[in-house]
Amino acid sequence: MTEPLAPQYDPAAIEAPLYARWQAQQLYRVPADHPGEPYVVQMPPPNVTAVLHAGHGLNNTLQDVIIRFERMRGKRALWVPGTDHAGIATQNVVEKLLAKEGLTRFDIGREAFVERVWAFVHETGGSILKQLEALGTSCDWERTYFTLDADLSRAVREVFVTLHEEGLIYRGKYIINWCPRCLTALSNEEVEKEEADGRIWHLNYPLADGSGHLVVATTRPETMLGDSGVAVHPADPRYAHLIGRMLTLPLTDRTIPIVADDAVEADFGSGAVKVTPAHDPTDFEIGRRHDLAVFDVMTDDARMNDTVPERFRGLDRFEARKRVVAEFEELGLLVKVETHRHAVGRCYRCDTVVEPKLSDQWFVRMQPLAEPALAAYRDGRLRFLPERQGDNYAMWLENIRDWCISRQLWWGHRIPVWYCDTEGGGCGRTSVSRTDLDACPECHGPVRQDEDVLDTWFSSWLVPFSSLGWPEETADLKAFYPGATLVTAPEILFFWVARMIMAGLHFRGEVPFRTIYLHGTVRDTQHRKMSKSLGNGIDPLEVIDRYGADALRYTLVSGMAVGTDVILDPADLDASFAPGRNFANKLWNIGRFLLGHLGPDTPKLADVAEADLTLADRWILARAEATVVEVTGQYGKFRLNDGAAAVYHFLWSDLADWYLEQIKPRLYGTQPGGETAKAVAAHVLDLGLRLLHPVMPFITETLWQRLPHSPADDSISVQQWPVPGDARADAQALAEFGAIQEVIGAIRALRAEYAVAPGQRVNLTLADASPVVQRAIAVEEETVRRLAKVDNLQLGAAPAGASGTVVLDDGTVVIVPLGDLVDIDKECARLGGEATKLEGLVRSQEARLANPQFVDRAPPAVVAKEREKAAAWAAQAIALREQCRALRCRDQN
RNA sequence: GGGCGAAUAGCUCAGUUGGUCAGAGCGCCUGCCUUACACGCAGGAUGUCGGGGGUUCGAGCCCCUCUUCGCCCACCA
Numbered sequence: 021m022t023e024p025l026a027p028q029y030d031p032a033a034i035e036a037p038l039y040a041r042w043q044a045q046q047l048y049r050v051p052a053d054h055p056g057e058p059y060v061v062q063m064p065p066p067n068v069t070a071v072l073h074a075g076h077g078l079n080n081t082l083q084d085v086i087i088r089f090e091r092m093r094g095k096r097a098l099w100v101p102g103t104d105h106a107g108i109a110t111q112n113v114v115e116k117l118l119a120k121e122g123l124t125r126f127d128i129g130r131e132a133f134v135e136r137v138w139a140f141v142h143e144t145g146g147s148i149l150k151q152l153e154a155l156g157t158s159c160d161w162e163r164t165y166f167t168l169d170a171d172l173s174r175a176v177r178e179v180f181v182t183l184h185e186e187g188l189i190y191r192g193k194y195i196i197n198w199c200p201r202c203l204t205a206l207s208n209e210e211v212e213k214e215e216a217d218g219r220i221w222h223l224n225y226p227l228a229d230g231s232g233h234l235v236v237a238t239t240r241p242e243t244m245l246g247d248s249g250v251a252v253h254p255a256d257p258r259y260a261h262l263i264g265r266m267l268t269l270p271l272t273d274r275t276i277p278i279v280a281d282d283a284v285e286a287d288f289g290s291g292a293v294k295v296t297p298a299h300d301p302t303d304f305e306i307g308r309r310h311d312l313a314v315f316d317v318m319t320d321d322a323r324m325n326d327t328v329p330e331r332f333r334g335l336d337r338f339e340a341r342k343r344v345v346a347e348f349e350e351l352g353l354l355v356k357v358e359t360h361r362h363a364v365g366r367c368y369r370c371d372t373v374v375e376p377k378l379s380d381q382w383f384v385r386m387q388p389l390a391e392p393a394l395a396a397y398r399d400g401r402l403r404f405l406p407e408r409q410g411d412n413y414a415m416w417l418e419n420i421r422d423w424c425i426s427r428q429l430w431w432g433h434r435i436p437v438w439y440c441d442t443e444g445g446g447c448g449r450t451s452v453s454r455t456d457l458d459a460c461p462e463c464h465g466p467v468r469q470d471e472d473v474l475d476t477w478f479s480s481w482l483v484p485f486s487s488l489g490w491p492e493e494t495a496d497l498k499a500f501y502p503g504a505t506l507v508t509a510p511e512i513l514f515f516w517v518a519r520m521i522m523a524g525l526h527f528r529g530e531v532p533f534r535t536i537y538l539h540g541t542v543r544d545t546q547h548r549k550m551s552k553s554l555g556n557g558i559d560p561l562e563v564i565d566r567y568g569a570d571a572l573r574y575t576l577v578s579g580m581a582v583g584t585d586v587i588l589d590p591a592d593l594d595a596s597f598a599p600g601r602n603f604a605n606k607l608w609n610i611g612r613f614l615l616g617h618l619g620p621d622t623p624k625l626a627d628v629a630e631a632d633l634t635l636a637d638r639w640i641l642a643r644a645e646a647t648v649v650e651v652t653g654q655y656g657k658f659r660l661n662d663g664a665a666a667v668y669h670f671l672w673s674d675l676a677d678w679y680l681e682q683i684k685p686r687l688y689g690t691q692p693g694g695e696t697a698k699a700v701a702a703h704v705l706d707l708g709l710r711l712l713h714p715v716m717p718f719i720t721e722t723l724w725q726r727l728p729h730s731p732a733d734d735s736i737s738v739q740q741w742p743v744p745g746d747a748r749a750d751a752q753a754l755a756e757f758g759a760i761q762e763v764i765g766a767i768r769a770l771r772a773e774y775a776v777a778p779g780q781r782v783n784l785t786l787a788d789a790s791p792v793v794q795r796a797i798a799v800e801e802e803t804v805r806r807l808a809k810v811d812n813l814q815l816g817a818a819p820a821g822a823s824g825t826v827v828l829d830d831g832t833v834v835i836v837p838l839g840d841l842v843d844i845d846k847e848c849a850r851l852g853g854e855a856t857k858l859e860g861l862v863r864s865q866e867a868r869l870a871n872p873q874f875v876d877r878a879p880p881a882v883v884a885k886e887r888e889k890a891a892a893w894a895a896q897a898i899a900l901r902e903q904c905r906a907l908r909c910r911d912q913n
Numbered sequence: 914g915g916g917c918g919a920a921u922a923g924c925u926c927a928g929u930u931g932g933u934c935a936g937a938g939c940g941c942c943u944g945c946c947u948u949a950c951a952c953g954c955a956g957g958a959u960g961u962c963g964g965g966g967g968u969u970c971g972a973g974c975c976c977c978u979c980u981u982c983g984c985c986c987a988c989c990a
Contacts, residue, residue, distance in 0.1 A: 238990060251990095288990070289989075289990060293990050296990095302990075303990080363987075411917075412917080412986085415916075416985095419986085510985085547982090579926080589924095589925095595939065595940080596939095598938085598939060598952075599939070602952045605952045605953090606949095606952075609953085613950080614949080661926095665927085665938090768955060769957090771956085775944075778945055779947085873970040874970040874971070879932085
């Protein structure tokens with residue numbers, strides 16, 4: 021792999037072959053006995069049916085940057101990939117496919133359906149992992165897991181049975197969230213609340229004895245068919261006399277009692293609440309307290325069932341609502357309708373309005389699991405980035421509710437519970453078992469396994485240890501648990517992150533990771549989340565195809581500050597990915613130019629005599645040193661964007677714009693010292709490439725392999741991370757070459773201002789040159805001549821004739837005689853203007869320094885600094901005025 | 914209803930403990946195809962740092978308040 025670089029940067033041509041090579045070399049394979057301190061990152065397992073989207077791209081890029089950085093730092097860096105069986109999501113996908121054949125899952129039956137899903141998963145599932153490869157992800161693919169694999173299933177079962185034994189899993193009849201489209205229960209977290217403008221109907225319920233009526237307010241009139249009471253607040257004087265009396269429930273032949281309950285808010289609505297125990301969690305509790313009857317009036321798909329009067333049966337809940345309201349109106353029992361803003365819960369998978377439903381489900385008692393998880397946060401064992409996310413975490417744990425884990429689905433881990441039915445002549449025993457049961461352990465009669473499966477998250481909350489072989493005490497488990505950092509989106513903080521922490525503490529006694537980096541979301545220019553339905557998504561594969569994975573990665577990383585979103589314009593990929601695309605192209609050309617001059621004979625920096633180093637050499641080495649410190653610090657703080665920006669600046673501005681320009685004559689052989697320049701250039705490019713490698717792995721590898729001293733068949737991704745001392749700190753070189761840059765900049769600005777033809781050479785006089793400038797010019801005069809196209813260069817007094825002038829911060833006066841190009845009056849006006857500005861600054865500065873409050877209270881260092889500033893400005897202003905006078909004076913001669 | 918966050922150049926955002934902090938990238942303007950790169954080079958313009966008050970010798974940076982967005986949580990039917 022050492023052919024010369026192609027003239028054109030073609031990411032497609034380098035990326036895929038490199039990835040294949042890394043895989044073949046098993047660079048990211050991490051056995052348990054791998055050297056180094058462990059650093060483990062668990063990839064948030066994408067849904068097995070998922071297609072790569074921008075969110076995956078961002079999430080996995082960030083993880084890859086972190087893992088590559090830590091790997092190069094000598095850690096035993098392991099990144100564990102996997103996929104999630106994604107119960108509801110996957111089942112929905114396959115059901116849709118079936119629907120195209122005109123079939124439902126009930127038509128083909130459970131066994132055939134599950135087979136069908138497996139076939140689908142084997143056929144198309146997991147392709148997202150292939151897509152991740154295009155990003156350059158350096159995970160250990162040999163460890164790829166699937167949450168329905170036998171070993172992870174075993175862990176799931178072990179956890180279920182253990183928690184059950186500990187009394188932390190129970191079954192019971194409660195109001196749960198029910199999705200009438202998916203036909204399953206959902207956990208609280210799986211319901212997305214959405215504020216919506218709704219209505220609230222005030223309905224008249226007549227007293228049974230005809231002596232009056234009571235008005236109830238409801239947002240869901242259709243549920244009145246299931247009412248079994250009306251509740252008022254015990255201390256509400258309006259209704260005190262009615263407590264205990266009976267009402268006739270309209271549209272039905274039922275009589276229901278009026279009860280008093282603290283749960284009622286007297287101020288809201290009419291102060292009287294209709295109680296529907298089967299269709300509302302609060303009502304369920306009220307019903308329990310007052311022993312009210314329970315009327316479930318809906319089918320699983322949210323139609324009115326046979327318990328309601330015939331004319332309502334079969335009606336969808338929203339149809340039924342209209343019908344009920346209409347009938348109340350006809351009967352003159354509709355008092356009023358008001359608009360009302362309230363939260364509506366929707367299924368997070370299909371967006372259907374969730375129905376509170378009374379049913380038998382399995383739950384995990386969360387309080388005992390939440391307490392240690394909260395303690396781990398409070399005592400600092402967990403760290404959130406951004407920090408404020410920790411409050412979210414704590415708040416959720418403090419108000420935790422039991423977790424409904426059973427799902428009425430077919431795709432997932434079947435609940436390991438077997439019933440010995442009494443109707444079948446059995447003993448009625450319920451068996452919770454680690455192994456499949458064929459017969460009742462008690463009476464040896466036939467058993468029936470629970471029909472339900474477990475919530476998808478009941479397997480993914482275990483992956484920090486189940487992916488490492490648990491419940492076996494494997495070498496992997498010892499070597500890689502606990503992990504170091506979790507990188508994910510805040511959306512799954514409760515679904516996944518918090519639960520992993522609870523499971524980790526409960527089953528392993530340690531938090532599964534220490535740092536939780538919750539990154540932002542990729543959004544469009546209107547700040548909308550990218551989604552398929554909005555059609556505003558960016559396809560990472562298309563971006564990779566057009567600009568390369570490196571360009572995608574750099575753009576994402578550089579746009580991602582901790583705690584912020586990344587905004588990209590899906591309609592303008594060119595503009596969106598310009599930063600990464602431009603930078604990658606620049607790097608390619610830096611490589612093409614520099615590597616073309618380097619060869620096997622290029623000396624190592626260590627073999628270059630100190631005395632041979634020019635100021636420019638020392639300067640770029642000092643810049644490299646500073647960049648090593650900066651980038652290492654920023655990556656270490658997960659400020660990946662700041663780290664990336666620092667390398668960007670080093671490679672583009674310092675190396676390409678200045679150093680490479682400076683050494684050209686030495687490279688071309690028109691000046692001596694070529695070998696030294698090559699050695700320095702090779703050295704700092706090597707450092708820069710290492711620092712950039714975590715962000716742009718492909719192009720850095722490509723260039724690095726062509727550096728003179730890179731071992732053959734080696735990879736930059738397993739090289740050592742640069743450390744301070746790899747280059748060298750040199751404040752003097754920074755200052756002196758900085759002065760050269762200032763002088764050149766001043767000349768260029770003058771040239772531009774006076775429209776000096778690009779090829780035209782000018783003369784230069786440096787008056788009042790500071791010591792730093794003098795020292796710098798003594799050794800880099802040629803650089804100034806060449807980069808600013810200067811002919812004669814002299815230190816001393818201003819020459820005769822019209823000239824342009826710039827006064828540098830250190831007082832050095834840069835004078836470029838420009839003859840006819842200069843309009844003396846204009847130049848004087850310009851200089852005078854600048855002088856006036858400076859004099860203004862000096863005056864305000866002097867006022868400040870004359871203020872005893874400031875001089876006494878501000879730290880001496882600050883005061884001294886302000887004094888220096890004032891002096892420097894004053895000197896500059898004087899120099900400007902002086903130049904103006906000199907200009908007019910010379911003009912007269 | 915509660916909690917949290919954000920408002921800085923045309924756009925997307927940095928600005929970590931108050932004293933060169935008014936910055937970067939993209940876009941824009943001017944001039945250049947200078948034998949690595951026009952996805953480039955050189956130069957340049959642009960901001961009462963959301964409004965108002967306050968603390969301080971000194972405030973994008975701290976406090977109060979208002980306005981506008983966003984996120985999370987929530988059993989007032």
